[in-house]
Amino acid sequence: MFVEQRKSLLPKITKPHSCSDFRPISLTPILSRLLEKLVVRNFIYPALNDPFIHPLLTDQFAFRPTGSTEATLISLLHHLTNLLITNPYVRVIALDFSKAFDTVRHCTTLQKLSTLPIPDNIYNWFVNYFQNHSHITKFLGQLSQPASINSSVFQGSVIGPPLFIVNGIDLKPVHSGNILNKYADDTYLLVPACNDHTVSDELLSIEHWAEANNLKLNISKSMEMLIFASTRIRAKISCNPPPVLGIVRVDCIKVLGVLIDESLTFKAHISSACNTAAQSLYAIKILKAHGLDSHSIFAISSATVVSRLTYAITAWWGFISAADKQKLQAVLNRAKRWTFYSKTSPSIADICAKQDIKLFSNVLFNPNHVLHHLLPPEKQQVYCLRPRLHNRELPKKLNSLVTKNFLTRLLYHSIL
Numbered sequence: 393m394f395v396e397q398r399k400s401l402l403p404k405i406t407k408p409h410s411c412s413d414f415r416p417i418s419l420t421p422i423l424s425r426l427l428e429k430l431v432v433r434n435f436i437y438p439a440l441n442d443p444f445i446h447p448l449l450t451d452q453f454a455f456r457p458t459g460s461t462e463a464t465l466i467s468l469l470h471h472l473t474n475l476l477i478t479n480p481y482v483r484v485i486a487l488d489f490s491k492a493f494d495t496v497r498h499c500t501t502l503q504k505l506s507t508l509p510i511p512d513n514i515y516n517w518f519v520n521y522f523q524n525h526s527h528i529t530k531f532l533g534q535l536s537q538p539a540s541i542n543s544s545v546f547q548g549s550v551i552g553p554p555l556f557i558v559n560g561i562d563l564k565p566v567h568s569g570n571i572l573n574k575y576a577d578d579t580y581l582l583v584p585a586c587n588d589h590t591v592s593d594e595l596l597s598i599e600h601w602a603e604a605n606n607l608k609l610n611i612s613k614s615m616e617m618l619i620f621a622s623t624r625i626r627a628k629i630s631c632n633p634p635p636v637l638g639i640v641r642v643d644c645i646k647v648l649g650v651l652i653d654e655s656l657t658f659k660a661h662i663s664s665a666c667n668t669a670a671q672s673l674y675a676i677k678i679l680k681a682h683g684l685d686s687h688s689i690f691a692i693s694s695a696t697v698v699s700r701l702t703y704a705i706t707a708w709w710g711f712i713s714a715a716d717k718q719k720l721q722a723v724l725n726r727a728k729r730w731t732f733y734s735k736t737s738p739s740i741a742d743i744c745a746k747q748d749i750k751l752f753s754n755v756l757f758n759p760n761h762v763l764h765h766l767l768p769p770e771k772q773q774v775y776c777l778r779p780r781l782h783n784r785e786l787p788k789k790l791n792s793l794v795t796k797n798f799l800t801r802l803l804y805h806s807i808l
Contacts, residue, residue, distance in 0.1 A: 420548045435511070439510050451572050453575050473791075477621075482583065484618075487598065488610040556576060617642055657713070659716065705744045770783050
C-alpha cells in the first residue's frame with residue numbers, strides 16, 4: 393500500500409540548535425487514517441485481548457482499550473504498597489529511552505507482530521504499509537533527495553502507537569519479585585529491598601533489550617527514588633542503600649504528570665496542581681474582563697482548573713491528608729466566588745467519589761480491563777444477607793499504605 397505522507401518538523405525544545413532538537417511529525421491523509429482505525433479496532437485490539445497475549449501486556453497501559461495514565465498510576469501504587477508490606481523500602485527507577493518513537497526498528501516490530509493471532513492477509517498489509525517509505529525535506533524552495541525510512545512508528549498514523557506497545561511485549565523483569573510498569577516508552581522499574589542485589593542485572597537486561605530493538609537506554613536522564621514503608625523504619629536504617637551507578641537519586645519523581653514523593657504524601661503534586669489552577673483562574677479573569685461570556689467561562693474553567701485539580705485523582709486521593717483535600721477545595725471555592733464555576737457544581741470530594749465508582753465498576757465487570765488482573769479472587773459465599781457491589785475477597789489491611797491504594801479503598805468502600 394502506497395500512502396503519500398507529508399512530514400513536518402516540530403521543535404522539541406524552545407530554542408533548537410541542531411537537527412536532533414526537532415521531531416518529525418507525519419501528516420497522513422484522512423482516508424488512510426480511517427482505514428488504519430478499522431484495521432486497529434478489528435484486528436489489533438482483539439489480538440491484544442487474546443487469552444495467550446493478554447497476560448503478556450498486563451504491565452503496559454498505553455494505546456489500548458481501557459488503558460490510561462490513571463490506570464498506570466493505580467497499578468504502580470498498588471504494586472508499590474504491596475511490596476512495602478514485606479520490605480523496608482522499594483527502589484523506584486524511572487527509565488528514559490532516547491527518541492524511542494523515532495528509532496524503533498520496523499523489522500523488529502513486524503517480527504513481534506507476527507506472533508499475534510491476526511490473519512495472514514492483515515499481517516501482509518502491515519508489511520506492505522511499512523515498505524518503501526521515504527522522507528524528503530523542503531527548505532528554501534529546494535527539495536532533498538529521498539531518504540529511506542526503516543525505523544520510527546510514523547507518529548501521524550493510527551497504527552504506529554499500538555504497534556509500539558507490541559514491540560515492547562517482551563520487555564520483562566529478569567528476577568521474580570521485580571516489577572515493570574510501562575506507559576508507551578515511560579518505563580518504571582520497582583525493585584524491593586530483598587532484591588537489591590538484582591538491580592544491575594535488571595538494568596543490564598533492559599539495556600540489552602533496547603539495543604536489540606534499536607533503542608538506547610539513557611542512564612544519565614533516568615532517576616531513582618527510595619520509598620520506605622514508614623518513617624519509623626527509615627529512622628532505623630542508619631545508612632541508605634547506595635544509589636545505582638550513573639543514576640541520580642531524587643526525593644520526588646514526576647510520573648505521567650503526577651509528582652510522587654518519597655513518603656507518598658503527594659504534597660508536591662497538590663502544591664503544583666493548586667498553583668497551576670490558580671494561574672488558570674487569573675487568565676480566565678483577564679478573559680472575563682475582555683468580555684468573554686459566562687457559558688464560555690464555565691467551559692474553560694472546567695477544562696483547565698477542574699481538570700488540573702482532579703487529574704488522575706482516583707490514583708492518589710486515598711494518600712493525601714485532609715488538609716491537602718481542603719487546599720484543593722479552596723481553589724475550587726475561589727472559582728465559585730469569582731463566578732467561574734457554578735455554585736451547584738460538585739465538590740472535589742464528590743467528583744472523586746463519582747470517578748471512583750465509575751472506574752471501579754469498569755474494572756470489576758470488564759475482564760479485559762487493564763486493571764482487572766489486580767483484583768483479589770472471587771469469594772464463595774454460602775449466605776447472602778445483603779446485596780454487595782462485588783463478590784471479591786477483601787485484602788488484609790497489613791499496613792496503612794495498602795488501605796490507601798485505589799483497589800483496596802474501593803473494595804472496602806463497596807461493602808458499606
